[in-house]
Amino acid sequence: MNAHRTSRRRFLGQASCSAVSSIPLLNTLLNLRLAGSIASAAPPVASEYRAIVCLFLSGGNDSFNMLSPYSGPSSTHDDSRTEYVNSRGDLALDLEDLHRIHPTNTGVRTFGVHPSMPNLAARFEAGDAAFVANVGTLIEPVFSRAEVIAASKRLPLGLYSHSDQIEQWQTSVPQSRTGVGWAGRMMDLIKGINPGQAVSMNISIDGSNVFQSGITGAEYAVNAGYGDGSGGGATPLTGYKAGYDPDRPFDNTASTAVDSMLAQQYSHLLQETFQKKRREAQQAYEMYAAATAPDLPATATFTNDNPLSRQLKQVAKAIMGRNGLQAARQTFFVQRGGWDHHSETLSLQEAMLGEVDQAIGEFWQALVALGIQDQVVLFTASDFGRTLTSNARGSDHAWGGNHFVMGGSVVGKKIYGQYPSLALNPESGNDLNPLDTGRGRLIPTTSCDEYFAELALWLGVPPSSLPLVLPNVGNFFTPAATGPLGFLA
Known part of the structure; x- marks a missing residue:
C-alpha cells in the first residue's frame, strides 16, 4: 500500500512538471486500464448533473470588437476608448451603438459589448455570464515582445496558423501535434461517473473533432437537422429499422439481414470486432433516439434558419434526455465557422455575432425552461484573436482574444484575467505596449x-489529475494548492 502511494505521488509529480512526458504516460496507463487509480473523482450525489458546451468560432473571431473599452483608463492611456479608436482605425465601433456593461471587478472602467449581442450583454448584467480576457495558447507565461524576439520562451507551434491553432485550442498541447483533445482526455479519466456507457460522455453536433477525441473513445456525433425543421438527432444504420413496418418491405428485409449479422459469433478477430462496433452503434442509436424523442417545453423555441440555433437545440434535447442516457457528466461541441474576416469585418461580424447572440439567448431560455441552467456552462473558443490594426477594413491572424462563459454557476458580471492595453508599439523606438x-x-x-x-475542475476532474488533462497547467498555477481563474462556483 505504501509503495502504491509513493509511486502514485511520484507519477503525479512528474505529470505536473513534465508536459511532454505526461501524455505518453497517460496513454500507457489508460491502455492498461489503470486510470481508475489516478482519477479518483468522487461519484456525484443522486441526480446531480453537469455539462459543458464548447461553442467553437472557427476562423478566428475579432474579439476586441466583441468586447471593447467604453470608458476609463488603460495601463497605457488615461482614456481607453480613445486608445481603442486610435488602434482600430476603420474597424472601431461607434460608442453609441455598444451595449454598455459594468463589471464589478474593473474599478472605474466600463466596457461595451458588440451591438449585435444584446442577449449576451443582458446575461452579463444579470450575473449569468462573464468574459475571460485575452486568452491564448501558451506553453509557459510570456510577458513581452522582447521575450518573443529573443526566443527566450517556448512558443506554440504554428502561431497565426488556422490548422495549428484550432488543434491547440482543442488539445491544449501547443508544443506538439496530437489527435487527442483535452475533453477526450477528461472523458478517459472521469467517464466512469456516468452510470451508462452506451452513448459517449462527449457529444458533438458538428461531426468529428479533436477536442472530444480520447484514448478510450471519441465523440458521439448527432445531426443538427435542417432549416425547414426536419431531421436532427442520432443517425441510424442506413436502411435499418427496428421492428416490422408493413409499408417498408425493403427495409424489413434489410433490417432482418442486419439483425442476423449482428447476432452472429465470429471466429475471425477482425470480423468480430467490426460486428461488435456495429452492435454498439445500434445500441447507442436506440438509446439516444429514445432519450431525445420527447419535445422540448413550449417556452424553449429555436430558430430553424439559424444553423447554430439548430445545433444548440440538439444540445438542449440531449440535456433533457440525460436520465435516459444515464449521464451525470457530459460535454458538447457546436461550431460556427467563417470568422476569417480579412475584409469587411464590421458588416460580416454584425450578421454573424447576431446569429451567435440569438442562438445563445434561445439556449439560455431552454435551460431555464428545463430548470437546469445552474448545471450547464457554455463557453467560447476560437483559433486566435485578430490584429487590432485594419487590413483593408479587415483584420489579420493574431494571438490573444476575448471569450465568454454563460451559465447559472458562472460567477458573473466580471471580466476575468487581464484586459490588455490596446496601444500599438511604434515602428521604431521604445515599446509602448510590451504585449504588442x-x-x-x-x-x-x-x-x-x-x-x-x-x-x-467544475466537471469533476480531481486537482491531482488535472495535469493529465492539461499537461502544461503546472506552468501557470499549482492545481493541488490554488485554483485557476474563479469564474465558476
Missing part, C-alpha cells in the same frame, strides 16, 4: 490552460 508583437498582435495574458482548468 506588431500590428496589434497581443501576447495572451491568460493561458488556455487556466481557462480550461476551471471547466475541467
Whole structure:
C-alpha cells in the first residue's frame, strides 16, 4: 500500500512538471486500464448533473470588437476608448451603438459589448455570464515582445496558423501535434461517473473533432437537422429499422439481414470486432433516439434558419434526455465557422455575432425552461484573436482574444484575467505596449490552460489529475494548492 502511494505521488509529480512526458504516460496507463487509480473523482450525489458546451468560432473571431473599452483608463492611456479608436482605425465601433456593461471587478472602467449581442450583454448584467480576457495558447507565461524576439520562451507551434491553432485550442498541447483533445482526455479519466456507457460522455453536433477525441473513445456525433425543421438527432444504420413496418418491405428485409449479422459469433478477430462496433452503434442509436424523442417545453423555441440555433437545440434535447442516457457528466461541441474576416469585418461580424447572440439567448431560455441552467456552462473558443490594426477594413491572424462563459454557476458580471492595453508599439523606438508583437498582435495574458482548468475542475476532474488533462497547467498555477481563474462556483 505504501509503495502504491509513493509511486502514485511520484507519477503525479512528474505529470505536473513534465508536459511532454505526461501524455505518453497517460496513454500507457489508460491502455492498461489503470486510470481508475489516478482519477479518483468522487461519484456525484443522486441526480446531480453537469455539462459543458464548447461553442467553437472557427476562423478566428475579432474579439476586441466583441468586447471593447467604453470608458476609463488603460495601463497605457488615461482614456481607453480613445486608445481603442486610435488602434482600430476603420474597424472601431461607434460608442453609441455598444451595449454598455459594468463589471464589478474593473474599478472605474466600463466596457461595451458588440451591438449585435444584446442577449449576451443582458446575461452579463444579470450575473449569468462573464468574459475571460485575452486568452491564448501558451506553453509557459510570456510577458513581452522582447521575450518573443529573443526566443527566450517556448512558443506554440504554428502561431497565426488556422490548422495549428484550432488543434491547440482543442488539445491544449501547443508544443506538439496530437489527435487527442483535452475533453477526450477528461472523458478517459472521469467517464466512469456516468452510470451508462452506451452513448459517449462527449457529444458533438458538428461531426468529428479533436477536442472530444480520447484514448478510450471519441465523440458521439448527432445531426443538427435542417432549416425547414426536419431531421436532427442520432443517425441510424442506413436502411435499418427496428421492428416490422408493413409499408417498408425493403427495409424489413434489410433490417432482418442486419439483425442476423449482428447476432452472429465470429471466429475471425477482425470480423468480430467490426460486428461488435456495429452492435454498439445500434445500441447507442436506440438509446439516444429514445432519450431525445420527447419535445422540448413550449417556452424553449429555436430558430430553424439559424444553423447554430439548430445545433444548440440538439444540445438542449440531449440535456433533457440525460436520465435516459444515464449521464451525470457530459460535454458538447457546436461550431460556427467563417470568422476569417480579412475584409469587411464590421458588416460580416454584425450578421454573424447576431446569429451567435440569438442562438445563445434561445439556449439560455431552454435551460431555464428545463430548470437546469445552474448545471450547464457554455463557453467560447476560437483559433486566435485578430490584429487590432485594419487590413483593408479587415483584420489579420493574431494571438490573444476575448471569450465568454454563460451559465447559472458562472460567477458573473466580471471580466476575468487581464484586459490588455490596446496601444500599438511604434515602428521604431521604445515599446509602448510590451504585449504588442506588431500590428496589434497581443501576447495572451491568460493561458488556455487556466481557462480550461476551471471547466475541467467544475466537471469533476480531481486537482491531482488535472495535469493529465492539461499537461502544461503546472506552468501557470499549482492545481493541488490554488485554483485557476474563479469564474465558476
